[in-house]
Amino acid sequence: MPRYAQLVMGPAGSGKSTYCSTMVQHCETLNRSVQVVNLDPAAEYFDYPVMADIRELIEVDDVMEDASLRFGPNGGLVYCMEYFANNFDWLESCLGHTEDDYILFDCPGQIELYTHLPVMKYLVEQLQQWEFRVCGVFLVDSQFMVESFKFISGVMAALSAMVSLEIPQCNIMTKMDLLSKKAKKIALACYRFLDPDMYSMIEDSTGKLRSKKFKKLTKAICELIDDYSIVRFLPFDRSDEECINIVLQHIDFAIQYGEDLEFKEPRETEEDKSQNFDEFFQDRADEQ
Numbered sequence: 001m002p003r004y005a006q007l008v009m010g011p012a013g014s015g016k017s018t019y020c021s022t023m024v025q026h027c028e029t030l031n032r033s034v035q036v037v038n039l040d041p042a043a044e045y046f047d048y049p050v051m052a053d054i055r056e057l058i059e060v061d062d063v064m065e066d067a068s069l070r071f072g073p074n075g076g077l078v079y080c081m082e083y084f085a086n087n088f089d090w091l092e093s094c095l096g097h098t099e100d101d102y103i104l105f106d107c108p109g110q111i112e113l114y115t116h117l118p119v120m121k122y123l124v125e126q127l128q129q130w131e132f133r134v135c136g137v138f139l140v141d142s143q144f145m146v147e148s149f150k151f152i153s154g155v156m157a158a159l160s161a162m163v164s165l166e167i168p169q170c171n172i173m174t175k176m177d178l179l180s181k182k183a184k185k186i187a188l189a190c191y192r193f194l195d196p197d198m199y200s201m202i203e204d205s206t207g208k209l210r211s212k213k214f215k216k217l218t219k220a221i222c223e224l225i226d227d228y229s230i231v232r233f234l235p236f237d238r239s240d241e242e243c244i245n246i247v248l249q250h251i252d253f254a255i256q257y258g259e260d261l262e263f264k265e266p267r268e269t270e271e272d273k274s275q276n277f278d279e280f281f282q283d284r285a286d287e288q
């Protein structure tokens with residue numbers, strides 16, 4: 001039986017931990033069992049029950065206090081994640097092996113983990129060896145939509161995670177509830193941000209630039225994103241059950257969740273019913 005995992009990634013403060021707790025609550029109402037693993041060694045607060053917590057293995061504060069290592073918060077976190085990558089047996093013992101596991105991994109917010117460090121790739125490979133089907137879930141704060149430059153960098157971050165992890169990935173625009181009604185309507189109606197139209201981004205962003213060099217560079221970056229044409233976003237509003245459901249369905253589809261679940265009897269078609277009626281009346285006629 002396959003096991004299922006969502007790797008919840010994204011820049012600091014993009015709403016990863018909130019996404020995990022919202023999903024857990026949503027799945028509870030659907031009567032689906034979903035567990036969460038905290039992979040953020042610097043996490044201080046989250047409001048979901050954890051099945052495993054990386055802080056039991058290593059904590060950033062301990063690394064920073066170590067006089068021989070002398071790391072700051074970011075270096076300390078990278079050290080912790082590398083330590084974690086060398087100790088996957090800890091994770092294996094925490095995960096155990098239940099059939100039809102569905103686990104959310106709440107990852108840290110350091111962007112370099114998704115752009116060029118190999119730790120997340122090692123984790124994906126390890127999970128795949130343990131028969132997990134992994135879907136990347138990359139969160140970007142919807143406040144990024146306010147400015148084209150910010151948005152382009154958000155798209156680039158999502159794209160580098162997609163390219164480096166080589167797994168199905170759903171990109172999600174979080175905190176949609178914070179957008180004003182008008183902004184939300186525009187975002188949803190014209191799909192400019194959800195299905196990025198890089199050519200209108202070029203016009204938007206290069207108009208403000210004076211330097212020709214930067215104009216050219218921005219244009220080249222936008223064209224690169226457009227060439228890949230695989231970055232799309234789903235809106236995520238934690239107060240809207242329908243919205244949460246659509247996101248979950250996309251992810252389930254990407255990892256084919258439910259494909260191996262027990263087969264349910266199809267409903268009888270009209271033809272079957274009439275056949276049964278025919279048999280019934282035949283039996284009654286035979287009896288008489």
Ligand SMILES: Nc1nc2c(ncn2[C@@H]2O[C@H](COP(=O)(O)OP(=O)(O)OP(=O)(O)O)[C@@H](O)[C@H]2O)c(=O)[nH]1
Nearest residue numbers: 011012013014015016017018108109174175178238
């Ligand atoms: N209104 C609103 N606030 C949100 C939403 N998601 C997250 N927040 C708030 O944004 C802040 C950061 O959210 P977190 O879930 O901690 O973000 P994170 O990505 O886990 O942050 P790090 O682990 O520090 O990288 C918190 O104050 C949340 O309450 C959302 O959908 N709507």
Ligand SMILES: [Mg+2]
Nearest residue numbers: 016017040043
């Ligand atoms: Mg968090």
